[in-house]
Structure formats: structure tokens, C-alpha cells
Amino acid sequence: MLLPHALTLAQARSYLAALADQASTIDASSAYERVLIELDRVHGDECPSAGTEELTEDRAILLAVATSALEELEQYGVDPLTVELIIAMLEDAYALDGT
Template structure:
């Protein structure tokens, strides 16, 4: 994995972790964690660590940045359909979050 790919993946993982940490319900938190697990599976569990410290607490902003980073993964060779499926999982998690 090249550095730009790793940076994009780290950003996606960090914002997903922040969403999971700040979720309004346990079900929503679990759903965000499932998105993280799927993202790690796609990358063969060779993933940079997630750091959610110091990120905004506004879940709408966290969602927007996580979505953008996930979409950018296509530029690093991740299959378009795979990215769309992860984005759908993220949308489902956000819907459970009640926001």
C-alpha cells in the first residue's frame, strides 16, 4: 500500500471510529464498527491505526469527511462496487444513529 492510500484509509478509519465513539445508541455504534471491520477486511487487515482524538463532535461533519475519504479509496485501486457497498453500510449506520 502506497502512502497516499494509507493516509486516505487512516482518515476514513479515524472518522468512522469517531462516529462509533459518539453514536447515540449502542446499535448505531455497533453498525459503525461493522463498517470499520468491513474496511479492514477489504484491505486484508493491513490498516493504519485510527485516531479519533481531537476530531469534531458534529456527527454530520464526521460523516461527510468519512464518506469523502471512502470515496477517495477508488482512486487507490479499491473496486467501485466495494466502495459503494461500504458507503451503503455507513448510510445504514448513520440512519440508526438517529441524526
């Protein structure tokens, strides 16, 4: 994995982890964690660590940045359908979050 791909993946993972940490319910948190697990599976579990310090607490912003980073993964060879499925999982988790 090249550095730009790793940086984009790290960004997506960081914002997904922040969403999971700040979720309003355990069900929403678990749904965000499932998105992270799927993203890691797609990358063969070779994923840069996710740091959530210093990220905004605004879940709408976290969602927007995570979605943008996920969409950008297509540029690095991730199957577009897989990206769309992961984004759909993220949107479902966000809906569970009640925001």
C-alpha cells in the same frame, strides 16, 4: 500500500471510529464498527491505526469526511462497487444513529 492510500484509509478509519465512539445508541455504534470491520477486511487487515482525538463532535461533519475518504479509496485500486457497498453500510449506520 503507498503512503497516499494509507493516509486516506487512516482518515476514513479515524472518522468512522469517531462516529462509533459518539453514536447515540449501542446499535448505531455496532453498525459503525461493522463498517470499520468491512473496510479492514477489504484491505486485508493491513490498516493504519485510527485516532479520534481532536476530531469534531459534529456527526454530520464526521459522516461527510468519512464518506469523502471512502470515495477517494477508488483512486487507489479499491473496487468501486465495494466502496459503494461500504458507503451504503455507513449510511445505514448513520440512519440508526438517529441524526
